[in-house]
Amino acid sequence: MSDLSVAAVAVERCKTELREFRIPDIPADAGLLRVVATGMCGADWPMYQNDKPGPRILGHEIVGTIERLGELAGEQWGVKVGDLVALEEYLPCGHCDYCRCGEFRSCLETDTRLPGKIRYGSTPVATAPSLWGGYSQFLYLHPRSVMHPVPPGIPSHIAAMALPIGNGFQWAYLDGKAGPGKTIVIHGPGQQGLGCVIAAKAAGAQNIILTGLSTDENRFAVGRALGAHHTVGVDKQDLLEVVSATTGGRLADIVIDCSGAGPAVTNGSIALLRKRGTLIVSSARGPIDGFDIDRIIGKQIVLRGTRGHSFEAVELAISTMAAGTFPLEKMSSHVLGLHELHDGLMMLGGQGREKSIHISVQPWKV
Ligand SMILES: [Zn+2]
Numbered sequence: 001m002s003d004l005s006v007a008a009v010a011v012e013r014c015k016t017e018l019r020e021f022r023i024p025d026i027p028a029d030a031g032l033l034r035v036v037a038t039g040m041c042g043a044d045w046p047m048y049q050n051d052k053p054g055p056r057i058l059g060h061e062i063v064g065t066i067e068r069l070g071e072l073a074g075e076q077w078g079v080k081v082g083d084l085v086a087l088e089e090y091l092p093c094g095h096c097d098y099c100r101c102g103e104f105r106s107c108l109e110t111d112t113r114l115p116g117k118i119r120y121g122s123t124p125v126a127t128a129p130s131l132w133g134g135y136s137q138f139l140y141l142h143p144r145s146v147m148h149p150v151p152p153g154i155p156s157h158i159a160a161m162a163l164p165i166g167n168g169f170q171w172a173y174l175d176g177k178a179g180p181g182k183t184i185v186i187h188g189p190g191q192q193g194l195g196c197v198i199a200a201k202a203a204g205a206q207n208i209i210l211t212g213l214s215t216d217e218n219r220f221a222v223g224r225a226l227g228a229h230h231t232v233g234v235d236k237q238d239l240l241e242v243v244s245a246t247t248g249g250r251l252a253d254i255v256i257d258c259s260g261a262g263p264a265v266t267n268g269s270i271a272l273l274r275k276r277g278t279l280i281v282s283s284a285r286g287p288i289d290g291f292d293i294d295r296i297i298g299k300q301i302v303l304r305g306t307r308g309h310s311f312e313a314v315e316l317a318i319s320t321m322a323a324g325t326f327p328l329e330k331m332s333s334h335v336l337g338l339h340e341l342h343d344g345l346m347m348l349g350g351q352g353r354e355k356s357i358h359i360s361v362q363p364w365k366v
């Protein structure tokens with residue numbers, strides 16, 4: 001193998017350059033991943049628009065095979081050279097309170113909103129050994145990596161959905177408690193919203209309502225194929241009427257806002273909930289004006305901000321993929337090479353000619 005890795009580096013705002021990096025020496029407690037596919041996440045778009053904290057290799061939903069493995073790392077991770085794994089983006093310390101109770105996504109050592117902290121897909125190339133992102137042929141496997149074995153038979157562009165579908169299991173099932181008899185409203189038919197549809201369906205939810213705009217019809221069609229019972233373009237249809245009509249006036253048990261649409265959607269969610277319902281918000285755009293805390297109290301609503309996924313959620317996503325019970329192929333709209341990464345990121349941000357659902361990048365594709 002060559003001792004260089006080609007990587008697509010986000011060098012400045014909305015600008016990508018292909019660069020070669022020397023493959024680092026691998027210490028006993030680390031490894032090297034040959035990247036097979038990396039899923040493009042909605043979070044890549046704000047990062048691509050931001051030139052802080054300097055040039056970096058984006059891409060944090062990473063699947064690959066173990067290319068090199070330090071002896072200690074092999075014991076620690078329970079993997080061997082050639083194994084196919086899906087990585088989490090987090091590089092948690094392993095010994096703080098959060099890590100010790102399994103909530104390692106909250107570990108401060110991997111919270112890149114804090115200066116100098118690291119995780120895959122957002123750490124600058126100036127931090128040695130540079131290969132921190134999935135839009136690269138090889139990735140440095142830091143000793144604190146969190147990985148999941150990928151069973152045979154899952155195509156790599158599907159395996160690259162492990163984290164968005166894992167988010168779905170976290171938000172809709174583990175946090176939201178979707179299950180038999182429950183009505184769940186999911187705002188936003190992007191890959192996270194579709195992940196929530198999959199999780200709610202797998203959990204046996206009785207009534208899954210996916211919302212967006214009437215221009216989202218291609219995403220709605222995928223949502224229905226994945227198990228949504230109703231899809232509602234909120235610019236054309238009265239959502240409260242649909243929720244009320246489909247629940248016999250009982251209203252929703254759970255509302256998840258992963259639309260990123262801001263106050264109108266988040267505030268409007270309160271009216272959709274029955275008493276003691278749960279509102280989960282994973283995306284907002286700044287402070288929510290007019291947020292009615294009195295109605296939260298009056299209806300005894302549980303409000304939860306959520307971010308990312310637990311280990312269990314990603315395992316549930318991978319076992320769902322392996323079971324082959326959902327037509328996940330319909331979620332995959334584009335498979336791109338590194339040279340097409342800029343176009344893919346612009347499409348992700350709604351700036352391209354085409355519309356995407358899930359884009360995966362295969363760094364060895366020419
Ligand atoms: Zn992500």
Ligand SMILES: [Zn+2]
Nearest residue numbers: 093096099107
């Ligand atoms: Zn920790």
